[in-house]
Structures are given as C-alpha cells and as structure tokens.
Amino acid sequence: xxxxxxxxxxxxxxxxxxxxxxxxxxxxxxxxxxxxxxxxxxxxxxxxxxxxxxxxxxxxxxxxxxxxxxxxxxxxxxxxxxxxxxxxxxxxxxxxxxxxxxxxxxxxxxxxxxxxxxxxxxxxxxxxxxxxxxxxxxxxxxxxxxxxxxxxxxxxxxxxxxxxxxxxxxxxxxxxxxxxxxxxxxxxxxxxxxxxxxxxxxxxxxxxxxxxxxxxxxxxxxxxxxxxxxxxxxxxxxxxxxxxxxxxxxxxxxxxxxxxxxxxxxxxxxxxxxxxxxxxxxxxxxxxxxxxxxxxxxxxxxxxxxxxxxxxxxxxxxxxxxxxxxxxxxxxxxxxxxxxxxxxxxxxxxxxxxxxxxxxxxxxxxxxxxxxxxxxxxxxxxxxxxxxxxxxxxxxxxxxxxxxxxxxxxxxxxxxxxxxxxxxxxxxxxxxxxxxxxxxxxxxxxxxxxxxxxxxxxxxxxxxxxxxxxxxxxxxxxxxxxxxxxxxxxxxxxxxxxxxxxxxxxxxxxxxxxxxxxxxxxxxxxxxxxxxxxxxxxxxxxxxxxxxxxxxxxxxxxxxxxxxxxxxxxxxxxxxxxxxxxxxxxxxx
Numbered sequence: 001x002x003x004x005x006x007x008x009x010x011x012x013x014x015x016x017x018x019x020x021x022x023x024x025x026x027x028x029x030x031x032x033x034x035x036x037x038x039x040x041x042x043x044x045x046x047x048x049x050x051x052x053x054x055x056x057x058x059x060x061x062x063x064x065x066x067x068x069x070x071x072x073x074x075x076x077x078x079x080x081x082x083x084x085x086x087x088x089x090x091x092x093x094x095x096x097x098x099x100x101x102x103x104x105x106x107x108x109x110x111x112x113x114x115x116x117x118x119x120x121x122x123x124x125x126x127x128x129x130x131x132x133x134x135x136x137x138x139x140x141x142x143x144x145x146x147x148x149x150x151x152x153x154x155x156x157x158x159x160x161x162x163x164x165x166x167x168x169x170x171x172x173x174x175x176x177x178x179x180x181x182x183x184x185x186x187x188x189x190x191x192x193x194x195x196x197x198x199x200x201x202x203x204x205x206x207x208x209x210x211x212x213x214x215x216x217x218x219x220x221x222x223x224x225x226x227x228x229x230x231x232x233x234x235x236x237x238x239x240x241x242x243x244x245x246x247x248x249x250x251x252x253x254x255x256x257x258x259x260x261x262x263x264x265x266x267x268x269x270x271x272x273x274x275x276x277x278x279x280x281x282x283x284x285x286x287x288x289x290x291x292x293x294x295x296x297x298x299x300x301x302x303x304x305x306x307x308x309x310x311x312x313x314x315x316x317x318x319x320x321x322x323x324x325x326x327x328x329x330x331x332x333x334x335x336x337x338x339x340x341x342x343x344x345x346x347x348x349x350x351x352x353x354x355x356x357x358x359x360x361x362x363x364x365x366x367x368x369x370x371x372x373x374x375x376x377x378x379x380x381x382x383x384x385x386x387x388x389x390x391x392x393x394x395x396x397x398x399x400x401x402x403x404x405x406x407x408x409x410x411x412x413x414x415x416x417x418x419x420x421x422x423x424x425x426x427x428x429x430x431x432x433x434x435x436x437x438x439x440x441x442x443x444x445x446x447x448x449x450x451x452x453x454x455x456x457x458x459x460x461x462x463x464x465x466x467x468x469x470x471x472x473x474x475x476x477x478x479x480x481x482x483x484x485x486x487x488x489x490x491x492x493x494x495x496x497x498x499x500x501x502x503x504x505x506x507x508x509x510x511x512x513x514x515x516x517x518x519x520x521x522x523x524x525x526x527x528x529x530x531x532x533x534x535x536x537x538x539x540x541x542x543x544x545x546x547x548x549x550x551x552x553x554x555x556x557x558x559x560x561x562x563x564x565x566x567x568x569x570x571x572x573x574x575x576x577x578x579x580x581x582x583x584x585x586x587x588x589x
Contacts, residue, residue, distance in 0.1 A: 012054065012071040014038065020058045020310040021353040024071040027054040032077040032203065037062075038069040040112035043094060045078050045314070048354060057350055059094050059311040060111050077201040080318055081117030082325045083181040084124045084145045084153045084196055087262070088295045090279060091117065093303035093315030123178045124196065126155065126185050130171050137168040138207075139328065139385030142186045142194060143176070148296035150287065151262065154329040155185065158198045159207050159384065166190040198325070202317035205377050206324040207384055214380040217448045218334060218392045221257035221519035222250075223565075224435050224508050227464060227529060229442040231418045233260070233332050234380030234390035238340075238412045241422025242402030246434050248274050250420070251336045251396055253433075253512055256285055256294060257519045260334035260392065262326045263298045266319040269312045269342025272304040305342065312346040320377050323391045330387035335378070339396035340371070344408045360407045368411040375415045417443040431509055437468075438475050456522045463529050467503055470536070474500035491549040492540070498553055499536045506561040507532060517565040527574050528564045534578045535561065538585040545589035552588070557581035 012027025014037065022037055022044065029035065033046045037058050042065065048055035056071070080095045090098045095117040101109050128143040130136060140157045147153035160167050169188035179185055181197040188194075200206060214232035231237045241247045248270065255263050255278075267275040278300060285294040299322055303315040316337055323333040337343070344363060351364035359365040378393035395416070399406045402424055413419060419441050426434035445464075452460040477493055486494060507528055511517040520528075539552045557580035567573035 012073070014065065014067050014069045014071060015053070016067060017062055017065050018353050019349070020062060020308060021350065022056045022058055022062065022065070022071075024054045024056060025052050027071050027073055029054050029073045030075075032201075034074045034076055034078050036072045036074070036112075038065040038071075038112075040065075041072070042112050043114065044310075046073075047350070055354060057310040057313070058308070059314065060308050077203065078314060078317075079199045079201050080321050082198040082200055082322070083118045084147045085118040085122065085181070086299050086322060086325075087148050087151055087297060088293075088299075089118075090300045090302055091318070092307065093268075093301065093311030093313075093318060095301075095318050098302060118181060118197070120182055120197070121180055123180050124153075126176055126179050126196065128174045128176045128185070130174060130186065132171050132174060134171045135169070136171060136186075136188070139383060141329075141385065145196065148292075150290055150292045150296040151331075153196075155194075155196050156198075156328060156385065157194060165192075167192055200321055200325070202314060202321045206321070206328060208381040209384055210382045211379040212382060212388070213447065214390065214444070215447055216451055217444075218332075219259045219522060220254050221521065222253055222433060223510055223520050223525045223528070224433060224437065225254075225420065226520075226522055227507070227525045228437060228468060229418060229420060229435075229440050230444055230448050231392060231394070231442065232380070232444045232448055233392055234378060235392050235418060235444055236375045236378050236416040237392075237394045237418035237420060238397055238409070238416045239394065239420045239422060240397035240399055240404055240409045240412070241434070242399065242424045245402070245422035245424050245427045246432055247396040247398065247422060248338055249512055250422070250433050250435075251338050251394065252278065252281070253518070254334065254394055255298070255336050256282075258334045258392075259289065259332075261297060261331040262323070262333040263294075264301070264319045264323045264333060264335045265298065266301045266303070266315055266335065266337045268301075268303055268315050268337055268339060269305050269309075269346065270338050272306060274338075275300075275302045275304050309346045309349050312343060313350060316340070316343055316374055320374065320391070320393070324377065327381060327389035327391050328383050328385070328387075330383065330389045332390045332392070334392045334394065337374075337393065337395040339398045340374075340412065341396075341398040341408050344371075363407050367407060368414070371408075371411050372415055375412075431504070432512065433510060435508075437471050437508065452522065456526050460526060463526065463533060466533060466536075467507070467529055470496065470500050470503060491543060494549050495539055495543055495552065498549075499532065499539070502532050502535065502558065502561050506564055510565060514566055516568060520565065524570050527570060531561060531564060531574045531578050531581075535581050538582050542585045542588050547585075547588045552585065555581065555584040555588075557584050 012024040015023045015025050029046045037044045042060045044056040044058035047057050100115050124145045126143050129141045138157050138159045142155045145153040169190040172189050173187035184193040186194045214234035216233045217230045218233045255265050283295045301319050303312050323335045348363050378391045380390040397409050399409045421436045421439035423436035449461045560577045
C-alpha cells in the first residue's frame with residue numbers, strides 16, 4: 001500500500017473509539033479510502049460516512065488511541081502491491097510482509113509499522129517479450145522474470161482503471177536486464193510507462209473477458225475427493241466441520257498436493273499453532289510433480305486469531321486479489337481460506353459496533369452477499385490477453401458445535417458446488433480424512449467425467465457409481481443392524497457390509513503422514529477401487545455357488561486390500577492381491 005503525497009491527503013480528528021471502530025470528524029474521505037489513525041498512524045479503512053462523521057475500521061489494536069488525535073486520508077482504497085517476490089512470502093491480512101517486519105523489530109511487531117508487499121529495491125532479471133514497434137494493449141505480456149525455480153512471472157500491461165489512462169499503443173522503448181520492480185522497463189508512444197510493479201484495490205475483481213464452464217479436475221491426491229467428490233479447476237468447495245474434525249489438515253493436504261500452478265493459503269482467524277505448522281512444513285516439502293520446494297509456488301497470508309479482528313475481514317480479499325493476478329498470467333491458482341467462519345465473525349463484530357440491524361444469529365444482513373462476492377471471484381476465465389486461467393476457492397467453515405444449519409454454512413452451501421462434510425464421529429473413530437460420504441456431494445462430477453475417462457480409464461464413472469451405491473446400501477443396512485444385529489441379515493447383505501468395510505478402510509481412509517499414502521494419483525485411486533470391486537465380484541460369485549459367507553470372509557487375500565495405499569509399487573501389489581483373491585475364492589467352489 002503506497003503512501004499518498006502530502007498534497008493528496010486530508011486530515012480529520014478522532015471523535016470516538018470503540019474497539020477496532022473509530023469515528024472521525026472533518027475528514028474529507030470517500031468510502032473504502034485507506035486512512036492513518038492517531039499519532040501512531042494505524043492503518044484503517046473508511047466503512048461509513050454520515051454527514052461530517054466518518055466511521056473507520058482500524059486494522060490494528062486501538063488501545064491508548066484517544067479522541068482528538070489526527071486522522072490522515074490517503075485518498076486511495078485498500079490495495080495490494082503486485083509484482084515479482086510474492087511467492088515464498090508470508091503476509092498479514094493487509095499484505096504487510098511478516099518476515100521483513102520481524103527482521104526489523106523482532107517477533108513482537110509494533111503498531112503503526114508498514115512495509116511494501118514486495119521488495120521495491122531487489123533487482124530482477126527482466127527478459128522482454130516485446131520489441132520496439134510492437135502494438136500492446138491491457139493484459140499483454142511485456143516480459144518474463146524468473147520469480148522462483150518453478151514459476152516464471154509474466155510482466156503484464158496493467159488493466160486500465162481510470163478514464164485518463166491509455167495502456168494501448170506502440171512500444172517505443174524496451175529496457176531488458178536487471179531492474180527493481182519500480183524501474184520503467186517498457187514505454188509507449190502514448191507516454192505510458194510500465195514497470196514490474198502494479199497496485200490493485202482488493203475489493204475490485206480484476207477484469208476478464210468471459211467465465212467459462214470448467215472441465216478439468218483439480219487433482220488433489222486424496223482418494224475420497226478425486227474418486228467420489230471431485231472439484232474442478234475454477235470450482236468452489238466448502239469444508240464444514242466441528243472442532244477437531246480435520247478441516248485444517250484437509251486444507252493442508254490440498255495446499256500441498258493439488259495440481260495447481262500457484263497456491264494462496266489464507267489463514268483467516270485460525271490458531272497460531274496451526275499457521276506455525278504450515279510455515280514450518282511447507283518450506284521442507286517437495287512438489288510431487290517437479291521436486292522443487294513447495295513454497296516456490298505458494299503465498300501465505302497469516303491472520304491468526306490473536307491478530308486484530310478488522311484485518312481478518314480484509315485478508316480474504318487480499319488473498320483473492322493475489323490469486324487473480326497470477327490467473328491473469330494464465331496460471332491455475334488454488335486458494336484455501338481457513339476459515340470463512342472466522343471471517344464472518346469479524347464482519348459480525350464490526351457490524352455490531354456500527355449498530356447495524358442484525359440478521360440471523362447476529363450476523364450482518366449482508367452476510368450472504370459478502371460470501372457470494374468472494375466465491376464468485378473463483379472460476380475458469382478467458383483473460384483479457386487471450387490466455388486462460390483459473391482460481392479454485394476452497395473455504396473451510398467452522399460451525400459452532402458442528403451445526404450445519406447455522407447461517408455461514410447454509411449461505412455457503414447456496415454458493416459452492418462441492419460440499420465436503422466433515423464428521424466428528426468419524427474423527428473420533430480415527431477415520432481420516434473424516435469426510436462423511438453420505439452427506440457430501442459434488443456437482444462437477446458429470447462435467448469432469450470426460451477428463452477422467454480420457455486420462456485415467458473409460459470405466460471411471462461406472463466404478464465410482466458402484467462405490468457410491470455400495471456405500472449407500474451399507475448406510476441403509478446399518479440401520480437394520482442396529483435393531484436386529486448383523487447375523488440376522490441374509491448372507492448377500494452380510495457380504496455387502498464386508499465389501500463396504502473394505503471401501504471405508506482401504507479406500508476412503510488415507511494417511512496424511514505416510515510418505516506413500518499422503519498422495520494418491522488418479523490412476524492409483526482407480527486401481528485401488530478396482531481391486532475392491534474384484535473382491536466384490538468374485539465373492540458374490542462364490543456366494544451364488546453355495547460357499548458360506550464366513551468362508552468368503554476368512555480368505556487371506558482380502559485383508560491385504562488395506563495395505564494398497566502404502567504399497568511402493570502399487571501396480572505390482574494390486575495385481576498380486578487381485579490374483580490371490582480370485583484364486584482363493586475360486587478354490588472354494
């Protein structure tokens with residue numbers, strides 16, 4: 001966020017302070033202007049104007065701020081610095097680089113401190129993609145910078161945001177080589193000069209040509225997600241669940257293994273120890289595809305529960321704006337928001353201090369609109385430069401007591417197309433990921449089936465549907481078992497329960513901390529499901545031939561299904577298990 005010049009500022013006076021909400025008088029401001037509050041210059045944003053009274057939400061702790069202190073207006077909305085250097089960085093909710101501030105003042109940050117979102121002095125090797133005489137327009141690639149070992153940062157002509165800007169014209173000057181992000185690298189005949197640095201208001205979506213229907217899955221390496229409830233690149237998903245059910249671990253797994261080019265992880269009001277785990281783990285992890293450090297394609301935004309509540313309200317906008325910037329380069333971006341419930345709670349607190357009319361459970365009446373605005377910025381887009389890119393948004397929801405009927409969960413469900421419902425009972429039984437397969441769903445399945453049939457196997461939809469039907473039948477049978485016991489069921493239903501048990505234990509469970517099982521490629525997911533179906537088909541043939549169900553359950557090959565996930569050479573292991581199951585069952589009749 002750049003400081004405005006003295007001539008552009010207007011000064012007011014604090015009238016009252018109520019937590020993060022400050023009112024000021026005599027401040028010449030517009031809605032969403034960034035202001036600096038008090039003698040310490042705490043950053044805030046204008047959220048209400050009524051006559052001579054301006055209401056400001058402050059992004060920092062306001063203790064000791066007193067009426068009568070000055071308020072300075074920058075005249076600009078809350079914006080983020082965009083350019084090389086955002087990857088492998090850790091920011092707070094308003095894009096202050098925490099590692100830079102820690103070097104300056106230690107682990108405990110002072111109030112009123114600020115630093116640019118990217119290093120303005122560091123020099124990058126700019127390789128031009130245009131020559132003198134070329135015509136360029138907004139969105140065109142001017143050149144490339146190697147931002148990390150994995151990501152080439154494409155320097156783009158910025159979108160035109162004001163009527164007096166002219167970003168279309170003929171290139172008259174190109175300056176390749178080593179430059180800081182503020183140096184001019186390309187100039188046009190219109191007088192426009194472009195550097196590697198852009199600024200963009202966080203609450204304004206970056207322009208695109210068209211939002212398209214996504215048809216490629218965001219492969220996560222998690223069997224229950226890829227196999228039963230997939231999300232598309234450019235899709236939206238919600239992960240609701242009570243405390244301790246595994247929301248954060250599931251999002252960590254997605255951030256680590258999803259096949260997105262860029263990952264933006266927003267820790268929105270989460271506990272500090274969980275963000276510490278991310279910060280410590282990610283630099284040590286390798287990308288499963290390239291072998292490069294995972295942080296080389298990751299941007300972390302850490303706004304933990306002990307940080308000021310107002311900054312929490314803006315951190316998801318900071319994250320989605322950074323994601324849109326990389327999407328404009330033609331990259332596929334995955335954004336993890338953990339958790340949107342804490343974001344909604346921040347909105348509720350700010351709303352109550354503004355004395356707005358409360359909605360359900362005290363949340364503001366505009367809760368649904370704010371959630372929609374956020375999730376609608378996801379999608380698979382045709383960019384203004386002709387490239388295509390996507391933003392997949394996966395938001396965790398923390399309903400109090402695991403009550404999915406509360407407002408944040410319900411309003412999120414009306415927007416997202418993938419629902420991964422976490423279950424505390426499964427977590428207590430140590431079944432992870434604890435996603436309830438009976439309550440979860442994905443509306444992307446049919447539009448993603450062509451990709452799976454082309455890239456994995458023609459039988460993908462049918463095999464998945466068989467697994468879903470078997471699990472549905474098991475749920476119905478379990479209700480009967482609760483009443484009369486398993487032994488009272490017919491033998492074919494007992495066998496169905498046995499097959500479903502292997503689906504749950506061998507297929508749906510996955511060990512996030514096992515070197516092999518933590519990531520499961522789609523081909524392995526398909527083969528594992530096929531092995532369980534082989535047991536199902538051969539077992540029912542044996543049953544029809546008169547073999548008692550107890551003998552079918554007692555074969556040695558079936559328990560080996562539970563070791564498929566951790567097998568180093570899964571193809572060889574699954575072939576061996578299928579052969580053993582088939583031969584043992586056929587020997588029984």
